[in-house]
Amino acid sequence: MKNFLSFAAFTAGLLLSVSASAQEQATTASSNGSYRPIPNSDIMFRKTIWRAVDLREKQNKPMFSEGKEISRVILDAVKRGELQAYKNDSLTTTYTPSEVSANMSYAEASAGLSEEEKAAGFSDDAAGDDWGAPKKTVKGKKVAAAPKKPVAPPSYEYRPKDIYQMELKEDMIFDKKRSRMYHDIKAVTLLVPSTLGANTAGIEKTIGCFKYSDLVRVFRANPDKAIWFNSQNDAQHKNLADAFELWLFNSYIVKVSNPNDSRLDEIYGGQQQGILASQQAASDLIEYEYNLWSF
Structure with missing residues (x-):
């Protein structure tokens, strides 16, 4: 009887140890966004693998419907x-909401003076000419007032x-x-496109990275806003979480893990060579699976 109880206690302890180990492993994996x-x-x-998603593409339009854009859903949740x-996308250093707002803002470019206006005698410096400088009276004489501190151009959010x-x-x-291949998404990054007119830098700018989990x-918490729009049937719109789970979007590979x-x-x-390499990388992964x- 004592031997039986000892064996039962040992078995229970072993099961608890395995369960705790599995839970710890899952928690560690979950911390990276899975x-x-x-x-x-x-x-x-x-x-x-890193994949680029252009939300203007026809296949991606359901995630970018008017008023329910995925970018709107994400940024409103941040605010x-x-x-x-x-x-x-290492998901270790955080942004504050104000920093995210700054990342998605741009300053209006100053128009300045045209060449004709400069030739006519106008100047950007209000104190440098009689056209722009306000006058004040000192001992009966009108003199130019001290120049005002330049005003920063207004800032707007994209x-x-x-x-x-x-x-x-x-x-x-x-x-x-389970004998199958999984797409285990870790992180989603929103970017200011390099082709956007207001992006005067001409390069992609990171607004923020977000854990997929x-x-x-x-x-899931905002089903009325986080909608994948079904253009064929208004009664069958899907949640954006389901759209990612079912892979209802188009993307192309921009990076595969490498030493450099x-x-x-x-x-x-x-x-152009990167696009060809992207297609080749996708084919290689399919062939590997x-x-x-086959074997």
């Missing part, structure tokens, strides 16, 4: 304090429709227990 973390013991193959933004560039960081994982929580952490266009020496089933 919504459904896969235990390391079940992973046979993993490759980290309400429901969503934490990070500085990069419209949600202007934020049409996203980037996904994901792990492509082959789960040997946090985004799923926000999308370089993007494809940097590795192959140009944007096919070979797993």
Whole structure:
């Protein structure tokens, strides 16, 4: 009887230990943004991939419908304090809501004077000529007043429709227990597009990076706003979380994990070569999965 009780206690302790280990492993994986973390013991193959998503594309328009743009849903959640933004997709350093607002703002460029106005005698410096400088009287004589401190140009936030560039960081994982490949999204980044007219810098600018697990929580909590628009049937709109789960969008690969952490266009020496390399990388991953089933 004592031996039986000792064996039962040992078995229970072992089960609790395994359960605690699995829970700890899942919690650690969840901290990097994964919504459904896969235990390391079940992973046979993993490759980290970065994908660009242009929300203006026809296949992506349902995530970018008027008034319910995914960029609007995300940024409104940040302003309400429901969503934490990070500085990069390593998801370690955070932004404050005010910093996110600054990242998605631009200053109106000063028009200045035309060449004709300058030739006519006008000047940008109010104290440098008699045209722009206000006058004041000193001992019966009118003299130019001291120049006023320059006023900074007004700042405006980009419209949600202007934020049409996203980037996904994901792990492509082959789960040997379930014998299938998974797209395990870790982070979603909103970017100010380089092609946007108001972006005078001409380069992509990061607004903020977000844990995918946090985004799923926000999308589920706001079903009336986080909508993937079904143009064929208004009764069958989907939640944005379901759209990601079902992969109802188009994307292209811009980076595959490598020792130098370089993007494809940097590795192959140009944007056009990067596009060709992106197509090749996608084909290689499909072929790798096919070979797993062939052998």
